[in-house]
Amino acid sequence: MTKSLRRYTFARDKRIRSKAEFSAVFEKGERATRGPLMTIAMPTDHPTPRLGISVPKRVGSAPKRNRIKRMLRESFRLTQHDFPRPYDLIIVVRPHEPMILAEYQRLLGALLVKLCRS
Numbered sequence: 001m002t003k004s005l006r007r008y009t010f011a012r013d014k015r016i017r018s019k020a021e022f023s024a025v026f027e028k029g030e031r032a033t034r035g036p037l038m039t040i041a042m043p044t045d046h047p048t049p050r051l052g053i054s055v056p057k058r059v060g061s062a063p064k065r066n067r068i069k070r071m072l073r074e075s076f077r078l079t080q081h082d083f084p085r086p087y088d089l090i091i092v093v094r095p096h097e098p099m100i101l102a103e104y105q106r107l108l109g110a111l112l113v114k115l116c117r118s
Helices: 019-028 062-082 101-117
Strands: 030-034 037-043 050-054 087-093
Touching (some): 019 050, 019 087, 030 101, 037 101, 050 062, 062 101
Parallel strands (some): 050 087
Antiparallel strands (some): 030 037, 037 087
């Protein structure tokens, strides 16, 4: 008996990587804020949702910034299949103490609902 499992990976094709892609989303995207996260989202023709993360140095030390980025990537990876259509999503992080994964998922889910309504 074979199980059909959905793969929850975070491959390179799901990342916004170039400066031009970041600029396009910053210029044309819709903004929403929840707690320490601001998202800028733009519908895309890309087959899957893509994520870009911006964590400025004022957020904290490198280990703290890296932990926040890991948590945000994992939150996105777990919720990407809930998007009604593919979006290019940039998350800008404001200074805060790192939270647990469930908190980041809750914030990302709330932002997703807000962006999909508009």
